[in-house]
Amino acid sequence: MGISGWLVTGVLSLGASVLFVPRALWGRWRERLVERLDRGLRRRVSRFGRRYREFVVSGLRFVDLKGLATVGFHTPELDEVFVDVSLGYRAPHQVPDGLLDHLPVDTDGRHSIGDFLDREQPAVLAVIGGPGGGKTTLLRHTARAACRERGNRRRTVPILLYLRDHVEEIVRSPAVDLPTLVRGVLGRYAGDEPPGWFEQRLKSGECVVLLDGLDEVARQEDRRRVADWVERATEQYPANDFVLTSRPQGYRAATVAGASVLQVRSFTDEQVTTFIRGWYRAVAKRTSVPEDAAGDLLRRLDRSPGLSALTVNPLLLTMIANVHHYRGALPGSRADLYGEICQVMLWRRQEAKRLPSELSGDKKELLLRGLAFAMMQRRVRDLARADVLAEFRAVLRRMSTSVDENRFLDEASAYGLVIERESGMYAFAHLTFQESLAAGHIRAKNLVDVLTGAVDDPWWRETTLLYAAQSDADPVVAACLASGTVTALSLATACADLSGDLAPELRARLDDQTGSTADERRAAVAVVGHFGDVIHTADGGRICANPVSSAVYELFRDATGTRPPDGRPAEPVSGVRASDASAFVRWANALPETPGYRLPTEQELADPGVERMLTTVAGVRPWVTRGPAIVLWTPPGSAHPNLIDAETFGGHLDDDLERLTPGLARMLAARLVPAIRDAGKEVNHFALRDVRPVERNERLSAYAALVQELLGADHRAEAPRDEDSAVARDLGLDKILGPEIDDVLPVLSSFATQLSHTARIDRNSTFVNYDPEFWDRGKMREEYAEQESSQSEVMRLIEGLPANLVSGDAPARALSEPLTAAFRSPRPANWHQVFRTEFTRVARVAECGGVVSLDDLADHVRDGGAAVTKATPTPWANAVCRKLADNALPVFERRTRLTPVAATAIRVAALCLAVEADTHCPGPIGDQLRAVATGTTLLERRLSGRAPTTETVVLASMPMTLGP
Template identity: 35%
Template sequence: MSDTPPPSDPTPSDPTPSNSTPSDPSLLLLSPEERRSQRRNRIRQWASYLGLSGSGIGVVAAIALLQQGQWLEAIGVMVVTMALTGLVIMGQFARKLTDRILDKIEERLEERIEPLATWVVDGLEQWMTGLWWQGWSPFEQRYTQSLIYEYRDFKTQGQRTRGPFALDLEKVFVPLRVAPDSLDRMPSTLIRDADARSNLQIWDVLAVAQQSTFRRLVIIGAPGSGKSTLLEHLTLTYAQRRQRRYHPKAPKLLPVLLTLRELREAIAQQPTLDLATLWEQQPTVQTLNPPLRWLHTQLQRGRCLVMLDGLDEVADPEQRRLVSAWVDQQIQTYPTVTVIITSRPHGYRTAPLSKIGTLLEIQPFNSVQVQQFIQNWYLQNELMSRLGKDDPGVRLMADRKSADLIDRIRRNPPLAAMATNPLLLTMIATVHCFRGALPGRRVELYAEICDVLLGRRQDAKGMDGSLTAGQKKSVLQVLALNRMRHRSEEFSTVTGGLVIQKQLDAVAGNAVYPEEFLQYIETGSGLLVEERAGIYKFAHRSFLEYLAAVQIKELNQDMLLTRNIDDPWWEETIRLYAAQQDASDLVWAALQRQTVESLSLAYDCMRESLSMRDRSVRQELATTLEQGLESTDGNLFRLAVEVQLSRRLKALLRVDDGTELDGTLVTQADYQLFLDEMRQEGNHHHPDHWQGDRFLPGRAQDPIQGIRAQDAAAFCTWLTYRCGNLGDLYLEGDSSVFVGDSRIRIPTVEEAQAYPISSSRGIYWCQGDRGLVLHGMSDDQRTAWLMQLHRAGDRDADGIRAMAQTLTIPALPPRPASRHAPHPQTRDREVALSRARDRAFQRLLTQALPLEHDLDRALALDAIVSLHHGNLAGWMQDINHLRDRQQALLVSLPQAKTLAQRIIRDRTPHPASDLTWLRAYTPLVALWWYDLADVYERLSRSSRLLRLNQRSRQQCQALAQTYRDVVESTFNLYACWVVLDERRAQQMPVWEGLRLVREQRDAD
């Protein structure tokens, strides 16, 4: 059999063969409505035919039977005929029902026709291609099947701790984000589509591979960023012919994956070898017995996706440049082939390719990718450990374990930074699953990672080394401690060589030069990275701090740490040291300093320490922090709260590169410090239900509740100022403009939903589309609150009636029925007002209570527009009453505004009578607005009055709606007075809490 390419595949846009064209081409041009009309006509014709024909035949048959004297038969025929006639009559209804059902089915099918057609065509294409492979290309089938066997498992190179089962790469893999070196050459449609997803993936680039610029790709990435796994995923996907699942325009290609490290010797010995010949020499290919020059034919036809992995893993610089030149030559030899080369950044910079069209860089995992990978990894691990059994119980267990790890990573900033690297995240997940080493024993995790990166991973990749992992680690410990002492992460090749020379000689003699060692660590393990020519640094600062802590422990130099106990540069190294040793001396040294930084660090050391032999030190720290939060001594209280706030801000959950979210609510002690400092400036923000200026004893660690929205925003502004150089705010007009590196703010509703907190009192302010809203209130809590507001409103009824009499506001008299617009009865109005109040109360729970704005809007009584030309007595009577009520309400307007503004601005408790007066006055205003809306609504339904008043129906309806909105706003205001009054009397529960977000300002 010949290995010729398959015939052209049918395109999705034309899946129907020419011989299946309908006999009437005009049917293809009918609109959906025209097709439905024709179908209905056919149904009518069938029903008419059945009805008339059946009735006529039945009558004729009955007459014939009567003439023959067959009475019983004639009666039977007549009964059947009458039944048939009745069915035809009833068929009118059935026909209409059938029409509606068929219309609905057709509408649903039309919505799904395009994706359904695409699915059918893709399936047909895959089936036809599979048939061709089976019938005409047996080798290609064997080859792709061998790739599936080779790359279907998710590989964790070199890990000591690993699960007993191989995981499915396709199920674990998370699509990686890539970024081009320049957007100028990228197609605008590609960038636009990627921006819509906030991602640019390799599939987006492959989809435009028909352009020569995007057929020749280099993908660079940091060690462990997933370069090799990405190529393995592409190979597996193309071998399974599933590329269209990732992008509808992904080209159909034949995958060829080669590792340059394994080809370097052959290329160095014979640089003229072509790609096809080199591929045929691979042992895995030779076992398949390929046809002569088979790959050469496929390459010439441009059918292949050639992936060359690990240019940087060609260690010798001269060999690397030779390999780069060979790759350039292959691109020139096969110009229509799609080629992808991967490398670490430095490895590519030392031997760049001249024929490359596009350079892409793999981006670190964002928080969504971290979460998706952990969930995929745990689900696959649970499924494999149960021999593929998949049921809700297995998935629930995977969800619990993945949620625990995700939460631990979010709460640990150093781990969160490391988790953006796919290799390190895989190690973290493996250790978490099989060793339970997170987060308290972070030193064990770092030891595992260093062991993998320094030894086992290189062995797995076939890299020989003359030093053991322990020996290399001892050299790096010396280097790490030197960098910590000099307060600099970067170092030159010369400096690093001088620092490690003595220890390197001790473990390797004269066999390894310092410069070679640094380069070997950079290319082989990734623990060091070359930032620029001749300048190195540790890949993560966590590695620098961990290795320094290990060296300090081995040298017994803990005095170096106690001298720097309140120095932020050393704090993580101190924590990691405490996790390996008894922390009593460190905690005691921190207690002597009595600073926020030292006490915060002491508390962390006590929690993470291997042991605390001195119980008196532990007790003294507990007294300073825990009892200090309840202390009435101002200095002790301030110090304890500042330590707590400092630890809170260091334990924020990482959402993405620029956002961190608090996992708990602000406590009463935290809020008290804000109140104390604001009170010194003459500002009061205490909760309305507090009877004094301080929280109740024993409540320091309880969440603050019952704060207004503007108070929550003020706390965030205060904390932003207080965090030193986080940022500044300045006023521009009436707005606050933030300038600085980061700020504290209230979370958005989306953030609160994505990252919930586990607390029964987890109700707090969030930023919604239309302002600050409350998040986390249950239906039962909402119902209880509404019932209390209703009961309070019922108690206000007598006060409202008494004020109406005091202000001499006449009741609106009943009107006779009118054929134009009947006046609503009193009961109907009460129902309407009750519903309006329900809506108002519900909105109250999700609004920021901007009282002054609502007050001015609700009491703008001069906005009434008189109806000059109404000549019907009933309408004029309503209008006159409205004018009388307006004048009566205006008399008390100054008193209402003065009292309301004083209550809003002055946070000291007021006599209950003050709010009682407003609780009666505000509903009267709302009722006046309601009646005004009612007048305009009835006016809009009377053509005669519209002509007399020279207003359009739309104008009157718009005015009616405007006044109805004011009614709701006024009821919100009334509800505010009720809430304030009831809470001051301790008759209504409080819920409104505060959660924090720290947001980094964009660099631009």
């Protein structure tokens, strides 16, 4: 209804009141009715709705970076960097509290918050997730979207409240209503609101109410009161959408009746890439940034899985981007980054939000540093609650505070740095935080002797490196040189790389010890150093955080003489066969002073940290153990990288047959010779009155058309190229396509010309049988005389063909049957397609393809050749088996590179021999030879770059002893 209509309705209603209400009563109601009409008119004509939306959009324009230690001079706009974290249904007790917890794979899929809001049925949602998970940012973006997408939405009025700002008012006056709280945050806009504007919008269901931070209500009893207030608001205004956010611990203690619980999901790798590129585009608009700065950060994260694991958390990813841009390149500054993360999560964000706290930030750090150091000394990742409380109690007694250790543990758990991993067992959200805080404790307490005494202990390696990155590394490097062990020297090398200030004499001694050692010790230092950055799996395993590098693999090759990997050089090393992976592990374990290494198990690679490492290192698939077998790891839902499907194989076979076309055409030409002789005999006995002209020449015309197709159209008329002749020799066809065929080709060409002329006369003739009346006509007699003369010329050509020409039969069934089908094809132009179809059938090409095991190909060649030679001791079989071995074994054993011509020869020969094996020696031999053809296809595709080399080596060690 328009404004004018609304006015008319109001006036009519007022008039009706005058007619039916007594005068005395009307006098009392008049002022109320006028006031009500006035309020309604003001709401209708007011532009407050537009101004309110402008207030919301402008107030939420930028990313909230308050509390971060490193920020630039410009804050990116929210729309420039926003990535929807997405949501998944989850029961409250199943949502973990830590910074880096992933949503389990058995939950529902990823959903945008828009999938739940603005439906016909209003929603009440509780969005919960760990600290820094993007909950507040999600609400801010939702509020902006509601303002800007009015035309497509039911609920276009966003109400965003930070509950921490309204705790006192709600607790003091539980009956306070939602509009009152909203007006308290409008500032100068509050006076512009027409009376009852928010009440009317809420009553009519036009609002999406966004309530942030239930967990930030500090006291448990207050949090329950606030949750009760939220419940009453949803009941009072049921036509609106409500979204409440909280950390898991805060919501479990104060749930909201009727709310659907959704967990904030961690960033995927694609979302990490999208955020980083968006963030750098936003920064580049206001300041100069290095070209491809985003790509540089992504590459550095790929090479540092420990840092990459943090990027699943939006807040930590924002901090990483800031530190990378404003503090220098990662991961060299990762010690600074870890320190910032701990500060931000412990106290900086709380201070920025003006949340009350009983302890200052430095005291919180002191408590957690002491706990981390104690856990490092105990060599544990988990500690019982009683032990954690004991560590806190000892430190708290030294402080002038009345804080209870139980209360601080609960507070620390809410920060997300310390989590209850199992019932009563506490751990840091990531071992990196434990090691970083322990390094800070050592630095603050001057306990470097702990590190210098542990240079041979891998448990302390990462803590030592984090210490050296921010402190004087000289004592540690000196202790490493004094020890002289492989473990110590690899640690010294890493410390020297991290520290920008190392005594020159120490650096010289280090270069001397690592550069002049024997080859085995130098290799051992490299391997141990490579294994220094590890991922700890949930079951206590230790997996190297990076696949083996090309440099380390070259040390292995130099020492063992192992052939180079398949495919093109890459970093990390790829194209490593299963046998090579086993040999590498044996070599690494034989090096002096190296701990025991092994290939990881499939279960270990399913660990979230390991799986994330593998997905960030693009295109690699490590070898893993499955019982006694070694298999190539493939992510769930992904195709095996060494899979050749039937369609791909067929495409390569088409190329092979195209390469063989000249030879096949000449074989068909040779086969024409005896056929023409037979047909010529019929022509020689030609009787004019007994045979119909069209019928008698039908066969010779078909032969002529085939000859024209074979010899007259393109390169098929020419002699095969040298490489094609080589393929023909490899298939044992050189005797069939001997020099005699070159003498026949010109004759066949002339023959085709003469027959075409004869066929043309036949097509123009109108008679079928001899007719005396027709014969008496002079013109027809002349035509037939010309035809007879042409036939005589054909006879002379036939008689001139070499009498000793071979028959042209192929010695192998795989070739002879397709050639016969092509020869009998009613459409000569299609002979090549007919040959291909029949060859595919005879050779059972549909059964080719599958996952290739490159280690097995050489044995398949040997076993197949021996079996076929024994079963069919023919010269052809012996020759082709020898040729296959000569061509294939050097390639499969990596003594020579595969060429396209060699690939055709190997593939077609293997298929031909597979047919012989199917016929004469049933069993696995035929399938093994088809596997040779398939494996050749994989190698050829790698050679051309159409198939990547993915097989790599990731080292694992036996679980470290963590107990006392």
